[in-house]
Amino acid sequence: MDTFLFILFATISVVCAFNLVLQTHPISSALSLIGVMGSLAVLYLLLGAEFIAMAQMIVYGGAVMVLFIFVIMLLNAGAEKSGGKSWFAQILGLPLLSAFVAVLAFIIRMVLPATSPVQFGSWVGGTAADVGKAIFTTYLLPFEIISVLILIALLGAVVLAKKEIE
């Protein structure tokens, strides 16, 4: 069952990611990105990360994607024009990218020791209580700093969206 769920949702996420890159219209890309985020939330749940799975759905699948789709609708963004790519990207892009992915896969294969398979429910340390305990004890200072960061981002977004550049 674990294997089946992993393969199903990994396939969905890879297909949606391909669709994101290949579609020319931004709204299709945005819908594919929602598919990627939803299937990644299921994979987080398989890895025992309950809180992060819910946060993924609410923050990414909800808030961030609503923002994206709102901007696409607001700007009435149409399909992008093709062409005008540099010769460097056209000739060397795909080989370089494949080499990058192959090197990373090789490193994973070499460095990682042989591990026991992932079993759903074999580690239950990722509940909201555990995450909350870690945030408010070990990671209290970063948590407070990040709240200031998000306030600055909020103010910055408002100022940028209001400003008229002459």
Added chain:
Amino acid sequence: MHGVPISWYLALSVVLFGLGVAGFVYRKSVITVFMSIELMLNAVNLSFIAFSYQLQRIDGHIYTFFVMVVAAAEAAVGLAIILTIFKNRGTLQIDEVDSLKN
């Protein structure tokens, strides 16, 4: 019940990251480029969670949480910048925004 090894999750993370890089490099629409960045962040989050499971520690979850918060802040500011670009230039094509070139 047999699961998959942790390296499969890392391989999926690598594939998603590679697709994010491809979208970042090849696409011309500013919004799609921005979504590719979000895809790369998600791929890194997946590897954080996988390592957290492997080491049986909560730290990876906290890092993922912080990445999510930063990504949300980045999305808000980035989309405001895109809005400003569109208001001032009337285009969303990334190669038409080339003031620094000349």
